[in-house]
Amino acid sequence: MLETRKANGEIITGSVKLVHAAGMHARPAVKLTKLAKKFQAQISIRASEAAEWINAKSVSKIMALRAPRDSTIEFKASGEDAEAAVAALVKLVAADFPDTDP
Amino acid sequence: MNDTVGIVIVSHSKDIAKGTADMVREMVGSEVKVAFCGGNPDGGLGTNVSFIVDAINNAWSPRGVAILVDLGGAETNSEMAVEMLEPDRRNLVVVCNAPIVEGAVMAATEAAGGSSLDEVRAVAEELSAS
Numbered sequence: 276m277l278e279t280r281k282a283n284g285e286i287i288t289g290s291v292k293l294v295h296a297a298g299m300h301a302r303p304a305v306k307l308t309k310l311a312k313k314f315q316a317q318i319s320i321r322a323s324e325a326a327e328w329i330n331a332k333s334v335s336k337i338m339a340l341r342a343p344r345d346s347t348i349e350f351k352a353s354g355e356d357a358e359a360a361v362a363a364l365v366k367l368v369a370a371d372f373p374d375t376d377p
Numbered sequence: 378m379n380d381t382v383g384i385v386i387v388s389h390s391k392d393i394a395k396g397t398a399d400m401v402r403e404m405v406g407s408e409v410k411v412a413f414c415g416g417n418p419d420g421g422l423g424t425n426v427s428f429i430v431d432a433i434n435n436a437w438s439p440r441g442v443a444i445l446v447d448l449g450g451a452e453t454n455s456e457m458a459v460e461m462l463e464p465d466r467r468n469l470v471v472v473c474n475a476p477i478v479e480g481a482v483m484a485a486t487e488a489a490g491g492s493s494l495d496e497v498r499a500v501a502e503e504l505s506a507s
């Protein structure tokens with residue numbers, strides 16, 4: 276359920292299953308966006324293979340994601356701290372958006 | 378953490394203003410200063426310029442303050458409150474054209490990341506764009 280891999284040197288990707296009972300609703304969306312903003316990397320997210328990649332730092336876009344429970348959330352990031360960013364975001368989703376910062 | 382943009386919530390109803398501020402504090406956290414006001418001095422529905430000035434002062438940040446309003450008078454009275462500030466602070470306060478609850482949560486989320494007042498306002502106003 277938790278997988279990170281480094282593809283072609285630059286783009287870091289990761290995917291994780293959304294276990295939150297209510298799916299990606301307002302509170303998780305705020306937490307995810309806040310965490311993404313702590314990194315310099317460009318970070319994108321999508322909730323299904325068919326979906327467009329969206330900016331993980333845009334709270335309005337993340338809230339509009341409407342990913343249901345059990346969706347697979349994918350991240351991709353590029354930039355100096357991309358690896359740390361993807362690891363932190365995967366951890367946040369896997370841990371079901373705990374109240375304390377991961 | 379560096380200073381973040383402050384958020385002011387102005388509703389005709391004190392309960393709505395307080396409830397919106399509670400949502401911001403619980404969902405976004407305490408790193409962003411949030412102040413609210415609502416109702417008239419008699420405790421009825423309405424907005425009041427001096428209450429709004431007090432709220433701006435309570436949420437004050439050198440990075441600026443974004444105000445979220447509900448209907449008609451909340452906006453005009455907020456603009457009047459901004460006019461009453463010292464000239465060098467006026468340019469650091471904006472009234473956002475955004476829905477009050479959603480705008481406040483999203484503006485505060487953006488502010489928490491250390492964004493500028495213009496960025497915070499733009500995120501709140503994305504909600505009105507489409």
